[in-house]
Amino acid sequence: MTQIHIIDTGYFYADGGAMFGVVPKKTWKKRYDAGDANDCLLVMRSLLVQTGDGRVILIDAGVGTKQLDKLRYYKFFKMLDLRQELLKRGVRAEAVTDVVLTHLHLDHCGSVTLKDETTGELSLAFPHARHWVGRAQWANFLSPHPLEKASYFMENMLPVKEAGLLQPVDTDCEIDSSGVCLRLYHGHTPGQIVPYIPIPGQTIVFPGDVIPLAANVTPGWISAYDTSPLISYHEKIRLLEEAVNKKQLLLFCHDAFTTRSYVKRAGRFYSLYGNF
Numbered sequence: 001m002t003q004i005h006i007i008d009t010g011y012f013y014a015d016g017g018a019m020f021g022v023v024p025k026k027t028w029k030k031r032y033d034a035g036d037a038n039d040c041l042l043v044m045r046s047l048l049v050q051t052g053d054g055r056v057i058l059i060d061a062g063v064g065t066k067q068l069d070k071l072r073y074y075k076f077f078k079m080l081d082l083r084q085e086l087l088k089r090g091v092r093a094e095a096v097t098d099v100v101l102t103h104l105h106l107d108h109c110g111s112v113t114l115k116d117e118t119t120g121e122l123s124l125a126f127p128h129a130r131h132w133v134g135r136a137q138w139a140n141f142l143s144p145h146p147l148e149k150a151s152y153f154m155e156n157m158l159p160v161k162e163a164g165l166l167q168p169v170d171t172d173c174e175i176d177s178s179g180v181c182l183r184l185y186h187g188h189t190p191g192q193i194v195p196y197i198p199i200p201g202q203t204i205v206f207p208g209d210v211i212p213l214a215a216n217v218t219p220g221w222i223s224a225y226d227t228s229p230l231i232s233y234h235e236k237i238r239l240l241e242e243a244v245n246k247k248q249l250l251l252f253c254h255d256a257f258t259t260r261s262y263v264k265r266a267g268r269f270y271s272l273y274g275n276f
């Protein structure tokens with residue numbers, strides 16, 4: 001039977017205006033707390049999925065520690081060592097069979113490569129795992145728009161490619177016959193992967209930055225980080241309509257206060273229930 005562990009790998013602060021785009025603060029502040037400096041507390045949430053057929057799948061990997069001195073603006077804190085966290089749950093890093101990266105922005109993939117502090121040498125944190133990345137996301141990573149470039153660090157992913165462990169995703173697919181499906185959504189960035197994980201009686205969805213916070217469940221509440229917000233709007237509705245109809249459980253990757261929720265339609269909008 002599939003087992004799932006939620007791992008909160010660390011926290012940081014992002015500007016509320018960036019998280020909610022054109023939505024005024026007096027509106028979004030009612031649904032997501034912020035400090036006097038407009039700073040919203042965000043988590044970096046990963047999933048460890050152990051399937052009945054023996055696959056050990058890690059979904060997203062947080063920011064890691066390689067670039068923290070360049071990223072002081074975000075005030076990262078309570079950073080966990082992901083490999084140690086897996087070990088606490090009985091999983092060696094070498095035993096991870098698959099790493100699914102929803103996308104390659106720095107807060108989702110930093111921990112997949114390690115840097116020796118003395119020599120600067122890079123190595124793989126999960127040396128035997130295939131690393132699943134949307135092919136369009138990989139192309140975007142190699143040649144990003146100048147406005148998105150600061151979200152990518154080559155050192156996070158080039159060693160994966162050099163080791164022959166990059167697994168590009170061209171279209172919606174399943175990881176072998178594990179039941180875990182990877183679906184592509186666009187808007188936040190091209191070719192983002194949304195994993196769908198079946199467990200008895202229901203399916204867990206990890207929308208990543210398609211819906212990073214529970215408050216982003218309102219279709220028009222789109223992050224200013226999204227590179228194509230008009231596409232994000234429709235992609236979010238596509239995801240939510242299925243979640244409503246199939247009673248899927250959404251797991252939010254950045255919400256420091258709400259981990260998961262079901263969703264129902266409420267007129268033109270959506271609301272949460274069973275959230276905690």
Ligand SMILES: [Zn+2]
Pocket residue numbers: 105107108209212254
């Ligand atoms: Zn993110």
